[in-house]
Structure formats: structure tokens, C-alpha cells
Amino acid sequence: MNSKNYNIKRKKRVRKKPLRIAVFAVLFIGIAVTVSQYFKFVSETVYEESVSHLTEVFHQSDNMLRELTNKNLTYLHMWGENLQHTSGENEIRDYIEKAQEDAGFLEFYFLSADGDYKTVTGETGYLGLQENMEEEIRKGNDVIANAAVPGKSQLLVFATPNVHGSYQGFEYDAIAIAYENADIVKVLDISAFNGNAQSFVVHPDGRVVVDHSSGSWGNVYNFFGVLSEHSDMTEKETLALSENFKAGQADAMLVNLDGKNYYLVYEKSDVQDWIFLGLVNEDIVNAGMNSLQLSTLILVVVVVLCIASFFIGLMIQKNRSRLKKKDTEILYRDELFQKLSMNVDDVFLMLDAQTYQVDYVSPNAEKLLGITVEQIREDICVLGKLYPKETEASKKNYLEEIRDQEQKEWDFESLHQKTGEHRWFHIVAIGSVVNGKKKYILVMSDRTSDKKMNQALSEAVRAAENANxxxxxxxxxxxxxxxxxxxxxxxxxxxxxxxxxxxxxxxxxxxxxxxxxxxxx
The missing domain is CATH 1.20.5 (Single alpha-helices involved in coiled-coils or other helix-helix interfaces)
Incomplete structure (x- = not known):
């Protein structure tokens, strides 16, 4: 079964033009939908990552505020114990100046329970705290609150009670230190989105504790006042946000301020009941998002092209290797089958079920039948010469009754066309479908030696019976x-x-x- 004797033709299926257009249309729509979904996915992902990054930045700032609070309250407790054992005013003044140099606070106050104060330099006045300081001091609780002092900017005051004494004739019930708002902002180091992020530390009712805004809204005392004057939020939406603050929830939302969209991110602070919130202009976020999206798209396209090129090359190489391997296997099979067929007493044929055109005949046909391969390939009817005489069996077509995957067997006596020797064959015919066409496969097995052996055995049996x-x-x-x-x-x-x-x-x-x-x- 080599290239000269056997040839299988592969025909390519040609698709109709409308079907091809429909396939291209579906493919284009699929690509468009995929790209659209991809951009949507990237936008949502980048938005989530930006909000997550912003939340993480403010969370870190909140941690810094907590550390600042714990550090100052720890200092106050330590200084309070030391002041109990320091009696001289000069010694107290030196001690506090040294503490101010170490801690970096703005002012040190000796406080009475009703809010009056006296500084180390002897200045007196009233510390207007937002909280009910007197009740907290009498309970022995530490106080952290905003305070207003005439002639100074808004202060953040840390105070601790359980420290009683007298300084320059002033009886005090607590000591306190104060920082300006700018000092607190500097410690928090909020520099997200190239310094364009604005942040606030507020009470659940909106009162501002720390203001780190652009200043375009002036001095902000209540965050809900900013929303009321500069945003398009309804009263219901503002109330819902206030309820979230009171519940200590963490969330993000889009809010319009002065005609510009801002991302508002908020979470409960670890310090008292404060809320840490941040504002970033949407255009700034989108600029980073668009840049990342474009970079991601370019990267994805490059990666897809590289992967596609790799797989195409791999497929081409694999197809070449597979075809080469198949060609080698076919050559090996052809050689093996040819050698085997020359050494067996079986003739193999394959012919078309409709035209009876011979597709293949094994090269040992001439040896067993006395008919050349070329004669059989030219006309299958030449096999009719094998019958010694014309009978009903010689006229019958056994093949036309065979269906696909069906097998039929029969025996016949033949006459070798070259030697004239009588021979006997057993034929097995099988129906099959190859490349969509029905074929007949015939195996003609030479049973002459078996026939002669059976005759010799019959004669031996008869002789034995006579002797018996x-x-x-x-x-x-x-x-x-x-x-x-x-x-x-x-x-x-x-x-x-x-x-x-x-x-x-x-x-x-x-x-x-x-x-x-x-x-x-």
C-alpha cells in the first residue's frame, strides 16, 4: 500500500458566502462584546483598587493619629506623676520646657475643672473646649478635644486629670498640651494622589476635629455644613450619611462638590468616636485609572499577541511533526503490509460500492490468482475468469447485499489463470465507509492446502474403516x-x-x- 498503489484525496469544504459573512459578523460581535466587558471589568477593578488604596492611606493616617494620641496621653501621665514630686516653680518651668522640646507640642496648660488655664509663662485664660471637659475631668477620664483660644488658630488639646497641685498660686485639676491643626496634619502626612487628597477627622455629628482640606471652603467647623452648602446631596442622603457615621460604618461614595465629582471614603477612627474621611477629585482618580487601563490594555494586547504567536507557531510545528510522523507511519505500514501480504495466502481488495472501481489490491494477487494487479485495478470483472465453469454461483453478486459494518462469507473453487491448477478460496466481504463513501473490503484466503489435507484425511478414514x-x-x-x-x-x-x-x-x-x-x- 504505497503512493503508487494507494492514494487518498482530501477535499476542502468550501463554505457559502452568506455563511462566511454570518460567521465573521458573529465573531466581530463576540470580540466587541468581549472588549466592552473587558473595559468595564478593568474600570471597575481600577476603581475598586483606587478606593482600596485611598482607604488604606487614610487607615494608615488614622493609625498615625492613634499613635500620636497614645504617645501624648502617655507623656501626660508620666509628666503628671513627675510634677507631683516637683515643688519649685523654676524646676517645674525647666521640666516642662524640656518636655515641650522632646514632644514638640505648642502649649502646656494647667487646667481647672471649669476650663480656666494657666501657662508656664504665667498667662491665664479660658480654654473653650468643644467637649464637656469638667464632667470628664471629675470622672477621671482623659480628654481629647478641639479648643478655641483668642488670637490663636484652632487647637487640638490632650488633657489628663488626677493631677492636682498649685502653680504660681493657680490651683489646677488637670494638665494639658495643645497642637495646632497644621501640626497634626503634618504628623499625619497625608500625601495620597500627589497631595491632591483632602481629609478630615470629624465627630459622628460632623464637627471637625482635624481639617486637612484645600482651604477653598474656608475654615471648616462641620463637615455636613460643607455638604449642605457645596454639594447636590439631598437632605435624605445627608441624613443617611450621618447615620452611617454614627453607626461607625466604613464605605465609599461619589459626591458632587461645587460642580466637581469627588470620591468620599470614610471609616471609624480608632480614637474615641471620631470618623476619618477623605475626598479625592474624580478626574484625578480617573487620570490614574485611564493611564493604568491604557497600560493594561497595551500589556494585554502584547501578551495576547505573544501567546497567539507562540501557540500558532507551536500548532504549526506540532502539525508538521504530526504530518511527518503520519507520513513515516504510513510508509512503515505500507512497507510492513506489502512484505506481509507477499508472505501470506490472503489477497486483500478494496473497491467502491457504487462504481466497483478498485481502490487497492495487494501485490500477492498475481501469485495466488494468476491475474496481475493492473488487470484487477482496470476491471474487477476479470475475477470472473477464476470460476472453472459458469454456474449460478459465478453469476451471483454477493456484495450488493452487504450493508455498512456488515460481514459476509462464502467459499468458491477457482482456476489459477497461469498454472491451470484448481484452487479453493474462502472470501470475507465487509461493508465500510471511508471519507464518507461506502466501500467493500474483500479478503480472499487460499484454502487449497486445507482442502487437499481434508481430502487426504477422508481417504485415510475410509481405509481405516475398511480395515476395521x-x-x-x-x-x-x-x-x-x-x-x-x-x-x-x-x-x-x-x-x-x-x-x-x-x-x-x-x-x-x-x-x-x-x-x-x-x-x-
């Missing part, structure tokens, strides 16, 4: 010839034994016994 019959006849005759005189001998011997007294009878019986014995001998 002759032996049986001989034994039957011999048995009769021996049995007759033996019966007489036995009978007369019995009579002689019973008539032993009668000499005449015994002599007669012995004479007959002697006669039968001689006959037997």
Missing part, C-alpha cells in the same frame, strides 16, 4: 470356528464325567471328544 470391517469379520469367523468344537468337547466331557461307570459310553464320548479336538486343531 475386515478385522471384525475375521474375528467373528474365528470366534465361530473355535466356539463350535469347544462346545462339543465341553459337552461330551461333562457326559463322560456323569457316566464314569459305563465304560462303553465313556469310550464313545472320548472318541467324540478326540474327533472335536482334532477338528479344533
Amino acid at each position: 470391517r475386515a478385522k471384525s469379520t475375521f474375528l467373528s469367523n474365528m470366534s465361530h470356528d473355535i466356539r463350535t468344537p469347544m462346545n462339543a468337547i465341553i459337552g461330551f466331557a461333562t457326559l463322560a464325567a456323569s457316566s464314569i461307570e459305563d465304560r462303553k459310553k465313556v469310550r464313545d464320548y472320548l472318541g467324540k471328544i478326540l474327533s472335536s479336538s482334532n477338528h479344533l486343531l
Whole structure:
């Protein structure tokens, strides 16, 4: 079965033009939908990442505020214990100046429970705290609150009670330190989105504790006041946001301020009941998003092209290797089948079920049939010459009754076309479908040697049967010839034994016994 004897033609299916257009249209729509979904996915992902990044930045700032709070309250507790053991005013003044140099606070206050204060330099006044400081001091609780002092900017005051004493004649119930808003903002170091992020630390009711805004809204005392004056939020939306603040929830939303969209991110602070919130202009966020989206798209396109090129090259290489391997396997099979067919007593044929055109015939056909391969390929009817004489069996077409995957077998006697020798064949015909076409596969097995062997065995059986019959006849005759005189001998011997007294009878019986014995001998 080589390239000269066997050839399989592959036909490419040509699609109709409308079907091709429909396929391209569906493919284009699929790509468009995929790209659209991809951009949507990237936008949502980048938005979530931006909000997450902003939340993380403000969370870090909140941690810094907590550390600042814990550090200052720890200092106040330590200084309070030390002041209990320091009596001289000069010594107290030196101690506090050293503490101010170490901690970096703006002012140190000796406080009374009603809010009056006295500084180390002897200045007195009233510290207008937003919280009810007197009640908290009497309870012994630390106080962190905003305070207003005439001639100074808004302060953030840390105060601790349980420190009682007198300084320059002023009886105090607590000590406190104060920072300006700018000092607190500097410690928090909020520089997200190239410094364009604005942040606030507020109470749940909106009162501002720390203001880190652009200043375009002036001094902000209540965040809800900013929303009321500069945003398009409804009263219901503002109330819902206030409820979220009071519940200590963390969330993000889009809010319009002065005609510009801002991302508002908020979470509960670890310090008291404060809320840490941040504002970033949407354009700034989108600028980063668009840049990242474009970079991601370019990266994805490059990666897709690289992967596609890799897989295309891999497929081409794999197809080449597979085709080469198949070609090699076909050559090996052809060579193997050709060698095998030349050394077996079977002729193999494949022919078309409609035209009866021979597609393949094994090269040993001439040796077994006396008909060349070319004669069979030219006209399958040449096989009709194999029949010694025209009979009903020679005229019958056994193949037309065979269906796909069905098998049929029969025997026939043939005449070798070159030697004239009578031969016997057993034929197996199988229906099959190859490349969408029905084919007949025939295997013509030479059974001449079996036939001759069977004939020799039949003749041997007949000879054995004849010999067996002759032996049986001989034994039957011999048995009769021996049995007759033996019966007489036995009978007369019995009579002689019973008539032993009668000499005449015994002599007669012995004479007959002697006669039968001689006959037997």
C-alpha cells in the first residue's frame, strides 16, 4: 500500500458566502462584546483598587493619629506623676520646657475643672473646649478635644486629670498640651494622589476635629455644613450619611462638590468616636485609572499577541511533526503490509460500492490468482475468469447485499489463470465507509492446502474403516470356528464325567471328544 498503489484525496469544504459573512459578523460581535466587558471589568477593578488604596492611606493616617494620641496621653501621665514630686516653680518651668522640646507640642496648660488655664509663662485664660471637659475631668477620664483660644488658630488639646497641685498660686485639676491643626496634619502626612487628597477627622455629628482640606471652603467647623452648602446631596442622603457615621460604618461614595465629582471614603477612627474621611477629585482618580487601563490594555494586547504567536507557531510545528510522523507511519505500514501480504495466502481488495472501481489490491494477487494487479485495478470483472465453469454461483453478486459494518462469507473453487491448477478460496466481504463513501473490503484466503489435507484425511478414514470391517469379520469367523468344537468337547466331557461307570459310553464320548479336538486343531 504505497503512493503508487494507494492514494487518498482530501477535499476542502468550501463554505457559502452568506455563511462566511454570518460567521465573521458573529465573531466581530463576540470580540466587541468581549472588549466592552473587558473595559468595564478593568474600570471597575481600577476603581475598586483606587478606593482600596485611598482607604488604606487614610487607615494608615488614622493609625498615625492613634499613635500620636497614645504617645501624648502617655507623656501626660508620666509628666503628671513627675510634677507631683516637683515643688519649685523654676524646676517645674525647666521640666516642662524640656518636655515641650522632646514632644514638640505648642502649649502646656494647667487646667481647672471649669476650663480656666494657666501657662508656664504665667498667662491665664479660658480654654473653650468643644467637649464637656469638667464632667470628664471629675470622672477621671482623659480628654481629647478641639479648643478655641483668642488670637490663636484652632487647637487640638490632650488633657489628663488626677493631677492636682498649685502653680504660681493657680490651683489646677488637670494638665494639658495643645497642637495646632497644621501640626497634626503634618504628623499625619497625608500625601495620597500627589497631595491632591483632602481629609478630615470629624465627630459622628460632623464637627471637625482635624481639617486637612484645600482651604477653598474656608475654615471648616462641620463637615455636613460643607455638604449642605457645596454639594447636590439631598437632605435624605445627608441624613443617611450621618447615620452611617454614627453607626461607625466604613464605605465609599461619589459626591458632587461645587460642580466637581469627588470620591468620599470614610471609616471609624480608632480614637474615641471620631470618623476619618477623605475626598479625592474624580478626574484625578480617573487620570490614574485611564493611564493604568491604557497600560493594561497595551500589556494585554502584547501578551495576547505573544501567546497567539507562540501557540500558532507551536500548532504549526506540532502539525508538521504530526504530518511527518503520519507520513513515516504510513510508509512503515505500507512497507510492513506489502512484505506481509507477499508472505501470506490472503489477497486483500478494496473497491467502491457504487462504481466497483478498485481502490487497492495487494501485490500477492498475481501469485495466488494468476491475474496481475493492473488487470484487477482496470476491471474487477476479470475475477470472473477464476470460476472453472459458469454456474449460478459465478453469476451471483454477493456484495450488493452487504450493508455498512456488515460481514459476509462464502467459499468458491477457482482456476489459477497461469498454472491451470484448481484452487479453493474462502472470501470475507465487509461493508465500510471511508471519507464518507461506502466501500467493500474483500479478503480472499487460499484454502487449497486445507482442502487437499481434508481430502487426504477422508481417504485415510475410509481405509481405516475398511480395515476395521475386515478385522471384525475375521474375528467373528474365528470366534465361530473355535466356539463350535469347544462346545462339543465341553459337552461330551461333562457326559463322560456323569457316566464314569459305563465304560462303553465313556469310550464313545472320548472318541467324540478326540474327533472335536482334532477338528479344533
